[in-house]
Amino acid sequence: MLANLPKAVTxxxxxxxxxxxMETGPFIPTAAxxxxxxxxxxxxxPEIQVxxxxxxxxxxxxxxxAEVFQGIDRLPGVKYRALVPNAVGAERALAAGAxxxxxxxxxxxxxxxxxxxxxxxxxxxLLEPVLELAERAGVPATAGGATGLGCPFExxxxxxxxxxxxxxxxxxxxxxMSVADTAGMANPLLVYDRLSRLRERFPEASFALxxxxxxxxxxxxxxxxxxxxxxxxDGAVGGLGGCPYSPGATGNIATEELVHFFDxxxxxxxxxxxxxxxxxxxxxxxxxxxxxSAILRAGKSTDLLGPRTTGQTKLVS
Amino acid sequence: MLANLPKAVTxxxxxxxxxxxMETGPFIPTAAxxxxxxxxxxxxxPEIQVxxxxxxxxxxxxxxxAEVFQGIDRLPGVKYRALVPNAVGAERALAAGAxxxxxxxxxxxxxxxxxxxxxxxxxxxLLEPVLELAERAGVPATAGGATGLGCPFExxxxxxxxxxxxxxxxxxxxxxMSVADTAGMANPLLVYDRLSRLRERFPEASFALxxxxxxxxxxxxxxxxxxxxxxxxDGAVGGLGGCPYSPGATGNIATEELVHFFDxxxxxxxxxxxxxxxxxxxxxxxxxxxxxSAILRAGKSTDLLGPRTTGQTKLVS
Numbered sequence: 001m002l003a004n005l006p007k008a009v010t011x012x013x014x015x016x017x018x019x020x021x022m023e024t025g026p027f028i029p030t031a032a033x034x035x036x037x038x039x040x041x042x043x044x045x046p047e048i049q050v051x052x053x054x055x056x057x058x059x060x061x062x063x064x065x066a067e068v069f070q071g072i073d074r075l076p077g078v079k080y081r082a083l084v085p086n087a088v089g090a091e092r093a094l095a096a097g098a099x100x101x102x103x104x105x106x107x108x109x110x111x112x113x114x115x116x117x118x119x120x121x122x123x124x125x126l127l128e129p130v131l132e133l134a135e136r137a138g139v140p141a142t143a144g145g146a147t148g149l150g151c152p153f154e155x156x157x158x159x160x161x162x163x164x165x166x167x168x169x170x171x172x173x174x175x176x177m178s179v180a181d182t183a184g185m186a187n188p189l190l191v192y193d194r195l196s197r198l199r200e201r202f203p204e205a206s207f208a209l210x211x212x213x214x215x216x217x218x219x220x221x222x223x224x225x226x227x228x229x230x231x232x233x234d235g236a237v238g239g240l241g242g243c244p245y246s247p248g249a250t251g252n253i254a255t256e257e258l259v260h261f262f263d264x265x266x267x268x269x270x271x272x273x274x275x276x277x278x279x280x281x282x283x284x285x286x287x288x289x290x291x292x293s294a295i296l297r298a299g300k301s302t303d304l305l306g307p308r309t310t311g312q313t314k315l316v317s
Numbered sequence: 318m319l320a321n322l323p324k325a326v327t328x329x330x331x332x333x334x335x336x337x338x339m340e341t342g343p344f345i346p347t348a349a350x351x352x353x354x355x356x357x358x359x360x361x362x363p364e365i366q367v368x369x370x371x372x373x374x375x376x377x378x379x380x381x382x383a384e385v386f387q388g389i390d391r392l393p394g395v396k397y398r399a400l401v402p403n404a405v406g407a408e409r410a411l412a413a414g415a416x417x418x419x420x421x422x423x424x425x426x427x428x429x430x431x432x433x434x435x436x437x438x439x440x441x442x443l444l445e446p447v448l449e450l451a452e453r454a455g456v457p458a459t460a461g462g463a464t465g466l467g468c469p470f471e472x473x474x475x476x477x478x479x480x481x482x483x484x485x486x487x488x489x490x491x492x493x494m495s496v497a498d499t500a501g502m503a504n505p506l507l508v509y510d511r512l513s514r515l516r517e518r519f520p521e522a523s524f525a526l527x528x529x530x531x532x533x534x535x536x537x538x539x540x541x542x543x544x545x546x547x548x549x550x551d552g553a554v555g556g557l558g559g560c561p562y563s564p565g566a567t568g569n570i571a572t573e574e575l576v577h578f579f580d581x582x583x584x585x586x587x588x589x590x591x592x593x594x595x596x597x598x599x600x601x602x603x604x605x606x607x608x609x610s611a612i613l614r615a616g617k618s619t620d621l622l623g624p625r626t627t628g629q630t631k632l633v634s
Contacts, residue, residue: 001318002509002541110625153622185618187581188540192319213533215618216574216611220536223505224319257533264504294533301502301532305470308427
């Protein structure tokens, strides 16, 4: 595994969608959202899930999706994505100029019912017109499967279930997929198995991994993902986000933790880690609470205090 | 890597030494220490670092080392170890009936000066009589190297430095070694490189890994350790412990996180995870503060809420 690491990976940042969506405190000003998206783009992140064109009643925090899209700079080479839950959202996202429409379903019925009040099949049916809208507009659609690597209600979905869900999208021309460990349940063997088999089953599609570090297995899961050939990883600055149905679930793996890990492995991300840490500190001010970011807390493993020549304490361990 | 996982690993618990040593609150009653050691042994842990025979002035929390050793049950098949900093400590540990004397130095001079007010070479010289005492008593000595995989002052020690430090012990007959990522700085490439080379250089010795999850790389580092042939891992229940010289450093990787991870990988530890979680909850009462234990917080990835048939919320993500 360690002998066959890729030279480079792509980091997708989902802070302002997946992260902000879970912020139930005061409304984050549109200008602050725009500032964060712009800073993330300038840090070198090549793909940003900017917002979700969900109904404002469902997620009031993202009610300004169109204004955010209108306000952000559009850096060349950066893809600005939008999550769209249905046809109405897709039309709004296309009107706002999204580079990519992200579709998401829960792979398990229990999570789909809890999250969207409908089964996975019903949720997929609802996405059919979205795929048609995207195709007509010539804008790529991508597909993400929540709980694809573990559902807090049902456990680990069998691979056949993944084939069904991702097959739905593949048959309809989607070539960019992502698999989420929404509740932080996955382990390296599962990640390697599922991602290898999905890549084999749908050879023209690429698969990204969306991980949570809930049970301290995220970086081990990344190694398994790399071994399975996955070169795209989602993160949220400051580890924002989470899963409301999983007891003790943490947020997304922090984008700065991802970059720090890949830097340590000598795998290029093109992202400036110090810039990300500055964004994380600004984000802490914006959301008004502590962030679950190991690198923000402890610093990079290359941050040194400098050699010592004299003893200062006497704790013998 | 994932194709060549070992069938079994050994978990060494250091809760009552490394963990309690960092507890600066009220003195933990001797009876509580004895209770925890006994419970850990009954959970299936085969090696326990019970305490440290350090001078009571240096670590008042462990002033009852002899009483703890006297009070614990001695389960057959379980090794009850003692950390000893010097000859006086070694004599006390031998008198108390320790199965194994654990010696520890800092691999880097800066950390050694900060921690023990002497250079690594001076610290090694101080251990010479300890090794002689152990040999005379016919009790095995083991050697651990703090900051062996990263020093907050100096960075990553070169492999030559590791050869020197572990060579000192190897030449004196020590065959059980451990390497510590004291400040949670190591990455999988470094772990694989250093542990492979140490095992090659000292072929008659076994090497254990002592990891901290400070920068969310601990389980990835375990995968690298497994690939390098390491089958012994230290943990502290509840993630107790820490490193006073590393900003934001966390405690040891929690024993229950280790066991949960190996369970997920299908690697046998012989340890009852539920029993460990019960110990962690009891430990939380004993130390009187929250523990940094992901599995205590989130539950096992096999703990399910059961399938759902109806929607209960309407958060569209």
